[in-house]
Amino acid sequence: MLLNFKQMAMKKSSLIIILVFIMSSVFGQSGESKYKEVNISSKKSTPPKLVITSDFFDNNGNKSIDAGETAKINVKVENQGIGPAEDLVLSITSDNNNFIEIDQTSLNLGTLSANSSKSSDILLTASPDLPSGTIKFTINVKEKDGFDASPASMMIPTREKAAPMLAVEDYKFTTDQGGPVKLGSPVDLSIVCKNNGDGKAENLVVKFTPPQSVFPVANSEFKFISLGIGEQKLITFSFLPNEQYTAKEIPIDIKITEKTGKYGTSQTLTVNIEDELYSSGSLITEGSDDLILRGGGDPLKGLNVADAKKEMQVGYYYALIIGVDNYHDAWKPLKNAVNDAKAIESLLKSKYKFDHFITLYDSEATRKEILRQFEWLVANVKETDNVFIYYSGHGEYKKQLNKGYWVPVDAKTTSVADYISNNDIQTFLSGIRSKHTLLIADACFAGDIFRGKTVSVPFENSEKYYAKVHNLVSRKAISSGGIEPVMDGGRDGHSVFAYYLIKALKGNTSRFFDASQLYESIKIPVINNSEQSPNFNPIKNTGDEGGQFIFIQK
Template sequence: MKNLILVILAFPLIVGAQSFVDKTNAIQVDYTKDVSATTLPVISWETPRIESSFSTEKSIMLRARVKSSVELEEVKLRITFGGKTVEKNIEIPPLQNSFNFEQKLNLREGSNIVEILAKNKKGGIVTSERSILHGEDDIISSIDANRKDYALVIATDEYDYWGDLNNPINDAKTIGSILEEKYGFEVDMMINPSVEELNDKVYDYNSKVYNPQDQLMIFVAGHGYFDETLEEGYVVASNSLKNDKGKTTYLSHNLLRVRLDNIKCEHILLVMDVCFGGTIDPRMARLRGNALEREDAQYLVKKLTKRTRKFLTSGSKEYVPDGTPGKHSPFAEKFILALREIGGGEGRILSTTELIPYFMRLPTEPRFGSFGTDEPNSDFVFVAK
């Protein structure tokens, strides 16, 4: 057994705001001392964000924050591979009980377990662990066993205060059926939801636990709105008020971006067939007025080991057509065609790269891009059964 190679870097304080998402997952308390929940240390991870992840890179940068309301006694980093553990004490900055640190870790083939332990002088001990699977063969062997695709499909035809639409529910049901039957998605359908139901549903997806290669697609069809004064786009819910200056009865694109980015699924695609959908990209909101050659498993490893936050909208900062009653909207029609034509036969995989050309001749200006913590060269893929 080869020795674990661990490259130790200095642990400087990192200045500036960062988005730490996952906190502690194990607590120990010395009951001989006065310990309360408010005095326990807190460990928050930036990378890896989720408890179990895959990486094809030879090394990763561990980034985390340790915080305590009382003086810290010790902080340790433990790396375990093949039953062997390497432990290092992390230097606690003087006069600071809250600090960020980062550490480069050279990965070995197989499972790499990383654990942080923080203990304060009141006897509270908190540990937080991350598992990183490295090696293409190991990752390939786990794809079919662990990977699952989810689709949250939201469609609104009927509105209390806005004009009703013809096709969103029909579009959504057709797309949901294809995703379920052809690509094996677990489809969650929301029909004519209120803004309260939308917020509750997004919260539920933030509470779910996902495997490293799981994917989540969110499809939204219905009315969209853009407020020129606030310079912000909105999803219109079934109970959104027309005269609502504060837009409290709408789901704002800013809030939607943040909450979707915080979902603990590594691969997310947001598809919006709504007016002004392109303003999900804040740069747009600020404005005034051939198939790939690949072997399926290797391609999936390449794409599904990178964090994905993509969006696809039916238009930019503009109104988009609903379509003829009883049919599909122009955007949904192209999306359905792409899902049906690609994926299956010799090519099981439909990537967003292959999806985009279907929308290029629409009279509107569909937009494709990334949001939040999207990684370079990432992609969302539809894998036919």
């Protein structure tokens, strides 16, 4: 009997041990998951709801981060739910850590009760070497029990350090006593070197190089510590053509460089043997603001080089490039739009003079962000600058309203409330104070933006032509079609229109290549290889005066 009792006790204890083991196995597989599950389920009746809003503030109020500038992002976290949000952690990252230092990338916000908010300032410091473009900041807020806020992002334009722009503003060839240029007699070349840019030029070097058998009388290289905005220097280089010099012309090469190597200039000035010159002491005098040329007759002796250079003096080149494939809801995705836009960006960067790029691809190309970048161009572009805009994505035309539209990536319906109208685009283009603006739109119904014509200067391949069309304001557009659908598919991963556009820009061998030449290069191939007809005309009501946007090879 005692033995049976012991056996029963052992069996019973074994059963208890087995049950305890089973229960601990079931409930002890993930203590962390269990903890979170319990907390979440216990608060389902009063969950928090976190919402992030942000704003950007910079020192000079130009709505961009300038090189060397300190700015801030103000982040507001609001709990719109009915329960508290606990142990909140705010984090912020950027897609370019090489040039932007974020003072605090992570902040502990503690607990946020229902219907309350907290604001935090995130300080940003830009490197002096910050390039122009845009930087994307992403803001996250994590909550202890998993009630995290939806991430928020900001696209903030950046501006490189204000750049100088060095030029030979004027020049004179002279001799000591005046009279003709003779072999064996010295000649002076005096130039006015001016900084026409928005920033100070540092460590200037001005170098003169004469041809063989023409020798410097003294220095051929001149160095200056700096040249301020609008400041100018008078520099005189003396040279002597010896008896062995046989050519009629004497070309003098001038190269001006500064610290960065980006904003100098090169030029060749020429004087002829037997040209009648003024005496060195009678031509150039220094005024309070400018170096003034004086003397009788034509002071440039018919050479006209300085005037031509002034006419062709160009400011910055800006590019706004937009490409959207990832449409959803009412709009079908595209296949080639982003690839087209990125190919255009790469080509312009590698082959042509462009100083500032703003790119919006797929999720970045929201209605709000596109309009924000147009606003930035209105605020920052100057009257000597040039603006290139490329849009590749869906377009729409509402016949009842007689109006065309761009379709941004966040358009969810076919309502015009989700679109950007061509009228809005025209308003922005008329507000951008550039010398030249060229819009290229590869989208359905893009031709609606025209509806008007002005007379253009007939093309001729000469510097005189380019100087003339550069001097006249232009606001023009090239569209892939008129008021008609256009093709997304094409050749080599590009639309038909983009394929021939890239081919024309890539195949150009001229120093200058204007918008009218570009259009003539693509018009026939696009018509012959698709059902669409490209257009090239002034944009209505934007101030076009018949000039041309000019692509300049590097």
